[in-house]
Amino acid sequence: MPGNAPAGSRAEPTGDAVYRAMREDIVAGRRMPNERLVEADLAAAMHVGRAAIRSCLVRLEQDGLVVREPNRGARVRMVTEAEATEILQTRAVLEGLVAREAAVRATPDAVAEMRGILADMRARIDADDPLGYSDANARLHAAIVRTAEHRTAARLIAGLKAQVVRFQYRTILVPGRSRSSLREHTRIVDAIAAGDPDRAEAAMRTHLSQVAGTIKESPHTPGAF
Amino acid sequence: MPGNAPAGSRAEPTGDAVYRAMREDIVAGRRMPNERLVEADLAAAMHVGRAAIRSCLVRLEQDGLVVREPNRGARVRMVTEAEATEILQTRAVLEGLVAREAAVRATPDAVAEMRGILADMRARIDADDPLGYSDANARLHAAIVRTAEHRTAARLIAGLKAQVVRFQYRTILVPGRSRSSLREHTRIVDAIAAGDPDRAEAAMRTHLSQVAGTIKESPHTPGAF
DNA sequence: TCCCCGCATTTTGTTGACAATCTGGTTCCC
DNA sequence: GGGAACCAGATTGTCAACAAAATGCGGGGA
Numbered sequence A, B: 001m002p003g004n005a006p007a008g009s010r011a012e013p014t015g016d017a018v019y020r021a022m023r024e025d026i027v028a029g030r031r032m033p034n035e036r037l038v039e040a041d042l043a044a045a046m047h048v049g050r051a052a053i054r055s056c057l058v059r060l061e062q063d064g065l066v067v068r069e070p071n072r073g074a075r076v077r078m079v080t081e082a083e084a085t086e087i088l089q090t091r092a093v094l095e096g097l098v099a100r101e102a103a104v105r106a107t108p109d110a111v112a113e114m115r116g117i118l119a120d121m122r123a124r125i126d127a128d129d130p131l132g133y134s135d136a137n138a139r140l141h142a143a144i145v146r147t148a149e150h151r152t153a154a155r156l157i158a159g160l161k162a163q164v165v166r167f168q169y170r171t172i173l174v175p176g177r178s179r180s181s182l183r184e185h186t187r188i189v190d191a192i193a194a195g196d197p198d199r200a201e202a203a204m205r206t207h208l209s210q211v212a213g214t215i216k217e218s219p220h221t222p223g224a225f
Numbered sequence C: 001t002c003c004c005c006g007c008a009t010t011t012t013g014t015t016g017a018c019a020a021t022c023t024g025g026t027t028c029c030c
Numbered sequence D: 001g002g003g004a005a006c007c008a009g010a011t012t013g014t015c016a017a018c019a020a021a022a023t024g025c026g027g028g029g030a
Helices: A015-027 A039-045 A050-063 A081-105 A108-126 A130-148 A151-172 A177-193 A197-217 B015-027 B039-045 B050-063 B081-105 B108-126 B130-148 B151-172 B177-193 B197-217
Strands: A066-069 A073-076 B066-069 B073-076
Touching: A015 A050, A015 A151, A039 A050, A050 A066, A050 A073, A050 B050, A081 A130, A081 A151, A081 A177, A081 A197, A081 B081, A081 B151, A108 A130, A108 A177, A130 A151, A130 A177, A151 A177, A151 A197, A151 B081, A151 B151, A177 A197, B015 B050, B015 B151, B039 B050, B050 B066, B050 B073, B081 B130, B081 B151, B081 B177, B081 B197, B108 B130, B108 B177, B130 B151, B130 B177, B151 B177, B151 B197, B177 B197
Parallel strands: none
Antiparallel strands: A066 A073, B066 B073
């Protein structure tokens, strides 16, 4: 087991904290796309040296969350609709791989957890709680990724997800989407429980294709975040 | 077209050049795994400030090519065999996606180019030139990726490839591997030429499964690079 | 009125020095 | 003799100041 990050140990004192905070700001939409990220301002706002900000911006650029032009500074990266589609296609095959691995490795405990989350999702639909549903949705995908024990795919998926959370909110408001989504998720979990990798992968891929289709069809809401 | 890096423009004056050089050093194996990367030394060796090296190391860490521990510096990342397998699995699904897209988008010109490369590969086998074959191999994959016009997948694949080039050389020496490899590649190109996405994806995935299998079965050669 | 040129401002890129931390060997005490 | 504290060397993390570059504005000329 190649030492993954020991959860308890301290990482880069300031640098890592700043990175996480900034990243969270961007993915949560607190920083608007195309917003300029001036190093001095950020440093002052976060009570930290400019060097830390700089290093952080480099990392975020590598993550694809910001763009940095040579002598013109950094801006929050604008993800176009076409690119969001690309990203979702990519996520689809990666999560397909993860579902496949999960089907191979799933323990009864893991399956039980997934079924529990499915039940929660159903409850959220009945309670007409789209945000709660969305949250349970995320938990289910996370559980599948965890079960797969595939660090490489997990890392890539996390990176891609961060780039498109902004588009996510569109799907959770489409009427009737939740019910079909739940059906799709149930099929995925069934395949994993049955230990059928092919079916698990196929189910995951059709699920994410549906999501992509929903995003493409849903209307633009430019400044709506 | 969301402005990709305009090839001709100048990027970060020093930073980008240093990054590319260092990356090439690691990928090409001129820096051994686990080798310590001391900022001051690198800065002196490359005639550049420590800040540039620092920024470069941060980028390489995000690429997964180096590991940086808090106050203990950076080292070239050691990729275990198990991890190489993970990476190849991931590449398999990503290149599968790319092959699928290529099948949809392929123009007659693109297909002609691929067939030309296939012919070259055949010639290299007959000439008993494994390095030339390996090179043509890379060119074919690159041509497929180019045809697919899928920037997201292309970026991820490039990142993964960089991490495992070190293992690549094992496969090209396995006797008889070249001929089956050529067969697999021919099937991929046939499917792309026929505009059959499903078959293209399947062919690419079986091909990369074979590669993964070959790597796993081939013997360790610890210090051999 | 419109366009082009030069200047001041803003912001990034770079350098150097200093502080904090870790490593490894040494010494002192039991 | 063994183990723990300690000290010197090395290396990273941080900061402040300087230099280079780009942007935007205002003035001058056609």
